[in-house]
Amino acid sequence: MSREPVNLVEVGPRDGLQNESRPLDVERRVELIHRLVDAGLTTVEAGSFVSPKWVPQMADTDQVLDRLDLDAGIHYPVLVPNQKGLDAALSAGAKDIAIFGAASESFSKKNINCSIEESLDRFRPVAEQALGNGMRVRGYVSCLVACPYEGRIEPNQVVPVVRAMFEMGCYEVSLGDTIGRGTPKQIHAVLDALLSEFKPEQLALHCHDTYGMAIANIVAGLEKGIRTFDASVGGAGGCPYAPGASGNVATEDVVYLLESEGFETGVDVEALVETGKWLFGELDKMPPSKVNQAYQS
Ligand code: HMG
Numbered sequence: 640m641s642r643e644p645v646n647l648v649e650v651g652p653r654d655g656l657q658n659e660s661r662p663l664d665v666e667r668r669v670e671l672i673h674r675l676v677d678a679g680l681t682t683v684e685a686g687s688f689v690s691p692k693w694v695p696q697m698a699d700t701d702q703v704l705d706r707l708d709l710d711a712g713i714h715y716p717v718l719v720p721n722q723k724g725l726d727a728a729l730s731a732g733a734k735d736i737a738i739f740g741a742a743s744e745s746f747s748k749k750n751i752n753c754s755i756e757e758s759l760d761r762f763r764p765v766a767e768q769a770l771g772n773g774m775r776v777r778g779y780v781s782c783l784v785a786c787p788y789e790g791r792i793e794p795n796q797v798v799p800v801v802r803a804m805f806e807m808g809c810y811e812v813s814l815g816d817t818i819g820r821g822t823p824k825q826i827h828a829v830l831d832a833l834l835s836e837f838k839p840e841q842l843a844l845h846c847h848d849t850y851g852m853a854i855a856n857i858v859a860g861l862e863k864g865i866r867t868f869d870a871s872v873g874g875a876g877g878c879p880y881a882p883g884a885s886g887n888v889a890t891e892d893v894v895y896l897l898e899s900e901g902f903e904t905g906v907d908v909e910a911l912v913e914t915g916k917w918l919f920g921e922l923d924k925m926p927p928s929k930v931n932q933a934y935q936s
Pocket residue numbers: 654657687688689690691693694718720721722723724725739750751752779780781782814815816817845847877878879880
């Protein structure tokens with residue numbers, strides 16, 4: 640019997656590395672991406688065209704893209720916050736970009752130095768030009784249920800930002816529980832609000848695992864029909880502008896969950912575990928992923 644497919648968006652080379660005190664050089668970032676593709680991932684976020692003064696770990700993303708085969712059928716999205724980022728993404732040959740906004744004013748200000756409205760005004764021409772150049776544009780909305788500066792965020796703060804992203808032509812909006820504070824009931828509530836307007840296949844869940852709730856929240860997403868999840872190998876990551884946020888949910892943990900529950904991910908969990916081990920060896924620490932640890936024992 641054929642199994643229902645679930646899409647995974649690997650964000651380790653971007654979200655996983657953007658907050659590391661020990662930045663990885665271009666060569667190791669490229670090796671990480673190759674290992675992830677070899678494990679079966681077909682969408683791997685490759686970096687960010689943001690200010691290297693703000694996020695030095697993502698400097699030289701153009702050199703990373705230069706060393707990837709961008710025509711091999713794998714999607715390599717890059718984060719783009721503004722026109723300057725789009726210009727850099729275009730020159731580097733990127734075919735997929737992600738614009739990233741937030742449902743919280745304070746987070747928007749800290750993360751991209753402008754209000755929500757200013758960010759949307761900035762993204763609109765960026766998305767238009769990207770689409771005109773044949774790129775795919777993904778949207779992110781951070782602070783799905785909570786903000787590190789404002790606390791609880793209500794569904795009615797999220798919906799208009801998601802709507803604006805779709806009006807700009809995003810093919811999908813990824814919903815970020817940036818500080819991993821959400822629980823299944825809150826995820827259900829915000830998804831109910833969004834699903835009264837959008838289809839589940841337009842939405843992705845991007846869960847950080849700060850409070851250990853990410854897997855439960857992914858199950859909550861599955862219950863509501865969401866079939867695209869972002870994850871980071873080994874559980875690497877965190878946002879530099881979200882104090883206390885730990886890594887994304889580990890890709891190994893999500894693959895283990897989904898495959899055991901009868902979904903098809905196309906990803907080889909053992910190859911992922913090896914990649915997580917290798918990455919955390921380079922970072923000189925233990926991967927937080929439970930599945931990774933279980934496979935080592
Ligand atoms: P700003 O200071 O307001 O920008 O920063 P500006 O336009 O005033 O320019 C200031 C300087 O930055 C100038 O350089 C620009 O050239 C340069 P200077 O003249 O001082 O030498 N600059 C750039 N350089 C390279 N690339 C660019 C760029 N733009 C301006 N694109 C800006 C605004 C958005 C650039 C800044 O705030 C920034 O880079 N922020 C980083 C945001 C970031 O990467 N955050 C982490 C990713 S988001 C996240 O993790 C959440 C997510 O995972 C989902 C979730 O978990 O919720 C996606």
